[in-house]
Amino acid sequence: MNGSREFMIGALLSIPSFDLSARVHHRLHSRGFREITDSNSTVMKLLGPEGDRITELANKAGVTKQSMGYLVEQLETAGYVERVDDPIDARAVIIxxxxxxxxxxxxxxxxxxxxxxxxTQLLGRAKMKELKSLLAELVAKLGHHYEGSYLEAVTRPPGQRRGSQARS
Structure with a gap:
């Protein structure tokens, strides 16, 4: 890096994040998951192992219930999600x-x-470990609860998500 130039933290965080998302999306498309858009992939990342109500998903994503409903409808039509009755509240449905x-x-x-x-191959194991440690520390100091990636959380079998109880 050029020592005389100050790099903006937003870009330094956004560029790798965008690169990761774009490359994963491309690879998944190549594996046959062609119906999933970037917006749909966000819903899939946010969806808990036992499922969530649309209002919960909308809150996690910071969008309106109507916008989330539209995205869920697309995923439902493509066969990625389904709506089931909420066992806790008969008026609600779980996605x-x-x-x-x-x-x-x-x-x-x-x-x-x-x-x-x-x-890791690009940076080396030690630097990658340090990068992940620094980012985890920043996330914690910003007051966000982090237990691993969304994908780690949602690939765990239902009822085994850390820090939560399964819906009965």
Whole structure:
């Protein structure tokens, strides 16, 4: 890096994040998951292992219920999610992954792991470990709860998510 130039933290965080998302999306498309858009992939990342209500998904994504409903409808039409009755509130429905949705999630986790290994080869193991440690520290100091990646959380079997109870 050029020592006389100050690099903006936003770009330094955004560029690798964008690169990761774009490359994973391309690889998943090559694996046959062609119906998933960038917006749809965000929904799939945010969807908990036991499923979520549309309002919960909308809150996680920072969008309106209507916008989230539209995205969920696209995923439902493509066969990635389904609506089931909420056992806790008969007025509500839960959006959860189908077998196809779980296959997508597992494939995404595999591709992220491959790219992380590629980055490790570029930086070296020690620097990659340090990078992850510094980012985890920043996330914690910003007051965000982090238990691993969304994909790590959602690939765990239902009822085994860290820090939560399965819906009965």
């Amino acid at each position: 959860r992954r189908t077998k196809k949705g779980w296959a997508y999630t597992r494939a995404a986790a595999e591709e992220v792991a491959k790219l992380q290994e590629e980055w």
